[in-house]
Amino acid sequence: MHEIRQPVAVVLALAEAARGLPGTPDETHEYLDRIVDQVQEVSAAAFSVLVEQADDHLDGAAPLDLEEVLESVLDAYTVTWAGTLTRSGPRGPLWTAGCRATVRRCVVNVLDNAVRAAGPTGRVVVTTVPGEDAIRVVVEDDGPGFGLGPPGTGIGLPATRRALRLHGGRLATGRSRTLSGARVTLSLPTVPVRGQPPRVDLHRMTGRAS
Incomplete structure (x- = not known):
């Protein structure tokens, strides 16, 4: 797992450094945010493949x-x-x-x-x-x-x-x-979840999705 985690950490660190540069345009900030999101998805997916257990069910799943x-x-x-x-x-x-x-x-x-x-x-x-x-x-x-x-x-x-x-x-x-x-x-x-307020969709997809 270290051979995956280490380069991922480097990419995230570089993205954070770029976001902190003075005069970075807002559009560039948005692209960097999306890069960070996708790198984190890659990391989570890789980890799930490595630790996934072949159980018949998932007890106590969140x-x-x-x-x-x-x-x-x-x-x-x-x-x-x-x-x-x-x-x-x-x-x-x-x-x-x-x-x-x-x-x-x-x-x-x-x-x-x-x-x-x-x-x-x-x-x-x-x-x-x-x-x-x-x-x-x-x-x-x-x-x-x-x-x-x-x-x-x-x-x-x-x-x-x-x-x-x-x-x-x-x-x-x-x-x-x-x-x-x-x-x-x-x-x-479907799993009933009590006490959860309705989630307001603040994230609007860009591109051709509608």
Whole structure:
């Protein structure tokens, strides 16, 4: 883990130093903030892979806001993908439980397959469907469909299915009814969290996500 942690710490230190330079434009500050966010995500993901235990369930898992995880992932893809990424469904806290880094990795695996299948000018729609027992995240693309996409699509789905199962969730695949491509649904159990005030969305995604 040290061989990962040390270079990550260097990148963060350099970003902090750059943010402290006199006369740094506000736009540069914003980009540096986003660099720091993404480096921290890399560090958390790497750590989760190294320490992840193959248990049948997660006892005492902390509450996890799936909305925050989705925002983090979608924000990253608006920077790295040229296609049209649309967010649909109600906004607000979506409480489940588990390891944030692992759940985020599941979302990234599914979305990565979708944008690869859709291509640089394609379209991907991410829809949240909260329910009393489960929260569903539906990812649809306008690519050719399962088994017909470019090399690299479909990779990571077996691992994603296993990780979701450890969190009491599931993964379902099929054909999109609206975009003609693939449809992948991640489901995680809804966890009631008492005493949590509604989370005000102060972070507006930039780029083509809407």
